[in-house]
Amino acid sequence: MQSIRDLKANFSGPPPSAMPSSDAYLQGSIRMTLEDPELWRTFHGIGTEMIITKPGRRMFPHCKVNLSGLIPCAKYILLVDMVPEDGFRYKWNKEKWEVAGKAEPQPPCRTYLHPDSPAPGSHWMKQSISFLKLKLTNNTLDQHGHIILHSMHRYHPRFHIVQADDLFSVRWSVFQTFTFPETSFTAVTAYQNTKITKLKIDHNPFAKGFRDEGTTKKRRANKNQNDPDKKAKLSEMNRDSGEDSPTGFCRSSFEVFEGDEAELRKRKERDEEIKDERYSPWSTERERNNTRNGSSPAAEPRDIYSAEQMVPALASYQPYRFQEYGKSPSPSSSVGSSASGSARASFESRVPDVAVPDQDASKPRPHGAAPPCAPQPLPAGSQDYPGLLNASTAPGSKPAVLGHHVYGPYGAEQPLGQWSGSAPAQYPPPHHLGADYATPAVHHGYPHGNVTEWSQYPLFSYSCW
DNA sequence: TCCACTCACACTTTTGAATAGG
């Protein structure tokens, strides 16, 4: 498996006026590094699970990256979306994940926009960039702009860095995409693997109350003291935790984190052991994949975990709809197909809309933007939402700007592989935008019926502003 | 009966307003 290099090409080209300066295309390589990769690898070694809930749940570990190679004075926008790992649904069976059938049709695809966006390269590079407030939900009708996922499906986050002065010019901008293999996870509504639960409890400060040495024991004891069955169950759990955690998962890793370097080294060594020796819940699936890909897990180079991606400057591309998208299966489009590894480098056909964190709802919006999340019923088959771009889009303005809010990634007539078959019409428009958008009419009247039209649509449509 | 899912709960950290002190 490779770290991503989604090199997308624009074949239609923007109007010269909208083109970034030539410098943009000659910029140095952008480098993105995953923060705290050891923690991610620890989780990944066991089989990361992320809880998804109706109101939305944060990820843990949460996505945090470092960027370098940006032009300090140029503005960039940072986005994250979630890409299905493969075309399967899973179930937890006897301590491991098993394929339980074909994946369900893709839920409405959304992209999380980092709240600092847009910001100059110097801003992004001076500190690590946290996506702490990104939330995952299983509510396909979610109105908060959270990223919608299916439970018991596997995903990985995908980071986009877009050179753009503002959100209006995203379409015309250079952007690059990064993924980190160790960030893949299974979306669940309740933890399946108790080892993951323990890891989360040990590392997530909010779950401190469940750590064994803490009050949890007392609380559980109190709760269960009158119930012999529960007591037995609990003691069994405790016994398990002892057996399952030879590497000290039950200890408060926070203490280790904050301890001296020697302790940290020890912990890293433990983690390495874990990764090498621990039974992998993904073994069967990996074997399957490897059979397809013709490589064995053991032979897989260690840099599968590479947290660092290099994207050559010339690989920069512009987010135009590629006319052949429909023929270019993406990893996320492999529902029903199986290849996940080989497809990773192919063009992405998903066209997410952009979700904005709740906390930004009260912030002033540029260009007289409409308020966030104003529900706006859309024509059937359309999953796109009007964004602030609408308001400033004058008649006769460039199609890119118009395109920001008219593209419907889930339209039934889409020719894309991912949305073909039963997928497209499965999800009605979520209507999660506010009703007070000023220019709903812009949605209508845009043909979605063929790939030629497709090419006029932007990479991102904005779901919530 | 099984399993995925939801919800209320206790516990924690985070956030922001109010206040005090320099």
Next chain:
DNA sequence: ACCTATTCAAAAGTGTGAGTGG
């Protein structure tokens, strides 16, 4: 009047376990 530090309460983020529904 301004800035900084401290305190406190409310809000938000956790996993748990019971209950529900298919």
